Amino acid sequence: MSYKDEARKYQLLNTAFELNLSKPTYEQIANLVFFDNDCTDAQRENNYTFLTNIDEAINRYVQNSEIDYKKDNTFNGSPDCGCDYDCECSLNVFAMSAFKNIARQFDLDIKGNNALVNSVLADFTIEEQHRLLSCNIAEVLRIIMYKSLSYLAYNLGFYDISFKHHEVAIVMYGGIMVDVQVDITDYLEDEISARSKKASDARWQPHREEKKERKKKYLKIMKDKGFSTYTDAATYIKLHVDTDKKPSFPTVCRLLSEADKGNFS
Numbered sequence: 001m002s003y004k005d006e007a008r009k010y011q012l013l014n015t016a017f018e019l020n021l022s023k024p025t026y027e028q029i030a031n032l033v034f035f036d037n038d039c040t041d042a043q044r045e046n047n048y049t050f051l052t053n054i055d056e057a058i059n060r061y062v063q064n065s066e067i068d069y070k071k072d073n074t075f076n077g078s079p080d081c082g083c084d085y086d087c088e089c090s091l092n093v094f095a096m097s098a099f100k101n102i103a104r105q106f107d108l109d110i111k112g113n114n115a116l117v118n119s120v121l122a123d124f125t126i127e128e129q130h131r132l133l134s135c136n137i138a139e140v141l142r143i144i145m146y147k148s149l150s151y152l153a154y155n156l157g158f159y160d161i162s163f164k165h166h167e168v169a170i171v172m173y174g175g176i177m178v179d180v181q182v183d184i185t186d187y188l189e190d191e192i193s194a195r196s197k198k199a200s201d202a203r204w205q206p207h208r209e210e211k212k213e214r215k216k217k218y219l220k221i222m223k224d225k226g227f228s229t230y231t232d233a234a235t236y237i238k239l240h241v242d243t244d245k246k247p248s249f250p251t252v253c254r255l256l257s258e259a260d261k262g263n264f265s
C-alpha cells in the first residue's frame with residue numbers, strides 16, 4: 001500500500017471513529033426524552049439549547065477535573081492482552097482509573113447539588129423549565145458526561161478507554177429507550193451484564209407506588225433537606241430520587257403541594 005493510500009485509510013478510520021463518538025446526537029436525545037417531533041418550533045429550539053448548554057457545562061466540568069493517573073490506581077503493569085503488535089493496552093489499563101475517578105466524582109456532585117442543571121435552566125421560562133425537567137434528567141446528564149469523557153480519552157489517544165465510555169453512553173441511551181433506570185455504581189468491567197440483569201429485574205417488578213406513600217416520601221424529603229419551595233424540592237426529587245420520566249416535574253410539584261396542605265389521599 002502506498003503512503004498516500006495508508007494516509008487515506010487512516011483518515012477514513014479516524015472520521016468513522018469520530019462519527020461514532022458523536023452518537024447519540026443531541027437530536028437523538030431530544031427526540032427520545034422530549035419527543036421532539038411533537039414539539040413546537042420554539043420548544044424544539046429550547047430542547048436543543050438546553051442540551052447543548054448542558055454539554056458545555058459538562059465539558060467545562062470534565063476539563064476542570066484534574067486527571068490524576070496515579071490516584072486509586074491498582075494496575076500491576078501486565079494486562080496480558082495477547083496482542084502480537086506494539087499495542088497500547090497497558091497504557092489504556094493504566095489510565096482507566098483516572099477516568100473512572102472523574103465519573104464517580106461527577107455522580108457524587110450531581111447527587112449533592114443541582115447547581116449545574118439550575119444554571120442551565122435559568123434562561124428558560126417557568127413553563128419551559130417544567131417541561132425540560134419532566135424527562136429523565138439525571139440519565140441525560142450521565143449520557144452527556146460519558147460522551148464527554150469518551151471525547152477526552154480520544155483526544156488524549158486512549159482509544160480503548162474512549163470506546164468503553166462511549167459504550168456506556170449508548171447503553172444508558174438504550175436504557176431510557178426501554179424505560180429502565182440503569183445503575184452506574186460500578187461500570188465497564190461488568191457493565192453490560194449488570195445492566196441487562198437490572199433491566200430484566202425491573203421489568204418484573206411492579207414499580208407502582210401508592211400515591212399516599214409518594215406524597216409522604218416527597219414531603220419528608222422537602223422537610224429533611226430544608227427546601228423552602230416546591231419547585232426546589234421537585235427539582236431535587238427529579239434529579240436524585242424519582243429520576244424516571246414519570247412522575248413528571250409538574251406532578252411532583254402538585255403532590256408536594258397537596259401533601260404540604262395535609263391532603264394525603
Ligand SMILES: [Zn+2]
Pocket residue numbers: 081082083087088089090
Ligand atoms: Zn495489547
